[in-house]
Amino acid sequence: MSWLKKILPSITNVVKKNIPEGLWSKCPKCETTLYAEELKQLMYVCPNCDYHMRISARVRIESFLDVGGQEEIAADLVAVDPLKFKDQIKYKDRCSQAQKNTGEKDALVVKKGLLNGMPVVVAAFEFKFMGGSMGSVVGEKFVRAAQESIKNNTPLICFSASGGARMQEGLFSLMQMSKTALILKLLSDKKVPFFSVLTDPTMGGVSASFAMLGDIHIAEPNALIGFAGPRVVEQTVRETLPEGFQRSEFLLEKGAIDMIVHRKDLRNKVHQLLQALHG
Amino acid sequence: MNLNYLDFEQPIADLESKIQALCNITDQANIVKEMKALKAKSNALTKKIFSSLSDWQISQLARHPQRLYTLDYINNVFDEFTELHGDRAYADDHAIVGGIAKLDGQSVMFIGQQKGRSTKEKLKHNFGMPRPEGYRKALRLMKMAEKFSMPVITFIDTPGAYPGIGAEERGQSEAIAKNLFEMSTLATPIISVVIGEGGSGGALAIGVADKMMMFKYSIYSVISPEGCASILYKDVTKANIAAESLKLTSKHLKKEGLIDVIIDEPLGGIHRDPDKAKQLLKDALKQQLQAVGDMTIDQLLQARAEKLLGFGKFKE
Numbered sequence: 001m002s003w004l005k006k007i008l009p010s011i012t013n014v015v016k017k018n019i020p021e022g023l024w025s026k027c028p029k030c031e032t033t034l035y036a037e038e039l040k041q042l043m044y045v046c047p048n049c050d051y052h053m054r055i056s057a058r059v060r061i062e063s064f065l066d067v068g069g070q071e072e073i074a075a076d077l078v079a080v081d082p083l084k085f086k087d088q089i090k091y092k093d094r095c096s097q098a099q100k101n102t103g104e105k106d107a108l109v110v111k112k113g114l115l116n117g118m119p120v121v122v123a124a125f126e127f128k129f130m131g132g133s134m135g136s137v138v139g140e141k142f143v144r145a146a147q148e149s150i151k152n153n154t155p156l157i158c159f160s161a162s163g164g165a166r167m168q169e170g171l172f173s174l175m176q177m178s179k180t181a182l183i184l185k186l187l188s189d190k191k192v193p194f195f196s197v198l199t200d201p202t203m204g205g206v207s208a209s210f211a212m213l214g215d216i217h218i219a220e221p222n223a224l225i226g227f228a229g230p231r232v233v234e235q236t237v238r239e240t241l242p243e244g245f246q247r248s249e250f251l252l253e254k255g256a257i258d259m260i261v262h263r264k265d266l267r268n269k270v271h272q273l274l275q276a277l278h279g
Numbered sequence: 280m281n282l283n284y285l286d287f288e289q290p291i292a293d294l295e296s297k298i299q300a301l302c303n304i305t306d307q308a309n310i311v312k313e314m315k316a317l318k319a320k321s322n323a324l325t326k327k328i329f330s331s332l333s334d335w336q337i338s339q340l341a342r343h344p345q346r347l348y349t350l351d352y353i354n355n356v357f358d359e360f361t362e363l364h365g366d367r368a369y370a371d372d373h374a375i376v377g378g379i380a381k382l383d384g385q386s387v388m389f390i391g392q393q394k395g396r397s398t399k400e401k402l403k404h405n406f407g408m409p410r411p412e413g414y415r416k417a418l419r420l421m422k423m424a425e426k427f428s429m430p431v432i433t434f435i436d437t438p439g440a441y442p443g444i445g446a447e448e449r450g451q452s453e454a455i456a457k458n459l460f461e462m463s464t465l466a467t468p469i470i471s472v473v474i475g476e477g478g479s480g481g482a483l484a485i486g487v488a489d490k491m492m493m494f495k496y497s498i499y500s501v502i503s504p505e506g507c508a509s510i511l512y513k514d515v516t517k518a519n520i521a522a523e524s525l526k527l528t529s530k531h532l533k534k535e536g537l538i539d540v541i542i543d544e545p546l547g548g549i550h551r552d553p554d555k556a557k558q559l560l561k562d563a564l565k566q567q568l569q570a571v572g573d574m575t576i577d578q579l580l581q582a583r584a585e586k587l588l589g590f591g592k593f594k595e
Binding site: 207 | 442457501502594
């Protein structure tokens with residue numbers, strides 16, 4: 001280890017300690033110090049390097065829909081512990097902890113509202129709720145969202161951010177993949193558009209079900225999107241992964257997504273495309 | 280230690296080796312009685328051990344190296360089988376075998392995951408881990424089955440979809456998702472059987488079925504016991520604990536209504552009596568084909584949709 005590396009960590013620690021909690025925050029990528037209020041105005045995109053930070057489900061939906069007339073759907077669904085799952089921490093305790101930390105009941109929030117005046121249904125993942133994992137509640141909420149879309153002939157938009165299926169619910173969580181795929185097939189048969197917006201990260205059972213079943217796939221810049229996690233892939237093939245592997249730009253190149261859209265342009269781009277398909 | 284036996288079966292193995300030793304003695308007259316007694320003891324012991332298997336022991340049986348694989352069944356369960364290759368776009372994935380088969384005179388579309396036994400076969404079939412082109416081949420065959428009104432029969436036996444660079448580049452997620460999407464309303468009956476290992480999304484991608492069956496000692500799980508152990512306990516050797524937590528056996532899943540039928544296995548597991556296992560599978564398939572054959576396509580799709588939408592437990 002060089003002398004520089006030896007002293008570097010302590011320097012970074014000192015810098016971190018000097019930032020007052022809440023007023024300033026730091027870009028996780030370029031480490032530029034940013035004024036929190038400004039960052040909020042910029043929808044949590046770093047003005048220096050364009051890094052798209054992970055945002056909560058509620059911030060996402062509230063900033064995506066028009067201000068007035070938002071109404072939450074299936075807000076009261078909560079998880080049970082169907083397997084009496086044995087773990088160092090009980091599943092129920094993990095859920096209550098996540099509820100306390102996020103203020104959400106589970107990892108998906110669904111609202112109906114207006115997008116530039118056009119009625120839509122929006123679902124968004126709360127990644128901080130157990131890694132945005134999909135269990136019975138997420139699956140059911142997604143179904144209710146799509147049913148609302150079918151009932152009123154209003155487009156469905158989903159912002160995904162998930163590590164995949166929730167293993168604490170065992171096969172119940174795996175079955176949410178076929179359950180959500182079915183409801184999208186029924187939505188598709190009614191010719192109601194479904195847009196999948198893939199945000200960082202979208203992996204596993206969520207990526208391998210509804211997130212990859214959109215009429216249009218939009219990704220935010222540099223989001224990690226894939227089936228198996230990069231570490232699992234690396235351990236399996238025992239070689240270095242290609243540059244930018246499983247990132248939005250890589251998926252665009254490989255033909256898996258339609259486009260990459262900057263967070264500040266999402267509202268207008270989605271609205272423009274929906275008008276063309278469904279106006 | 281006899282490698283044909285799992286660690287919890289070693290008492291049976293000891294008895295069997297005694298029986299084998301007696302067989303080699305030339306003085307037959309005196310030993311017949313003793314042989315009979317030992318055989319009876321061995322059977323009783325097997326019954327006793329197998330009457331209270333742990334979920335981890337069942338997981339070991341599901342992945343037993345001598346357990347029958349898809350291709351071991353095909354010639355006995357079906358009267359004829361013509362393999363169809365390729366996804367028409369990229370390649371023919373040998374981890375999924377598919378084609379047109381006949382079951383008691385009725386044409387069916389068969390699709391099954393194949394693990395491979397020898398090292399060479401394992402490599403050819405990629406240890407039963409399909410790539411996107413395998414799932415796309417499966418979908419092509421399912422759409423053909425729909426077009427020509429043939430029931431679809433699938434055999435599930437995979438550790439999971441292949442987590443490789445190429446598989447990711449060619450859209451593993453999209454391939455699996457598309458199969459779930461299309462299978463959910465495919466206008467022909469679908470019958471699936473987990474014959475060994477049902478590994479997560481890689482299994483489900485050919486397992487959206489009207490009748491979901493499992494062999495008694497097969498497993499079906501959202502994540503492998505090893506994967507679960509390494510995430511929750513940061514320790515792969517705790518896979519036995521994870522296996523108990525995941526409720527991945529046929530008995531648990533039947534109780535929860537996540538599968539429809541358990542197919543019994545010969546005493547000691549499928550590999551102890553392969554012919555009997557093949558017959559049990561054939562009988563179960565015939566019975567379920569008859570059951571779905573009695574329904575109209577509308578009734579079938581209605582029931583399938585209700586079943587899929589009913590999956591999940593939550594409070595409101």
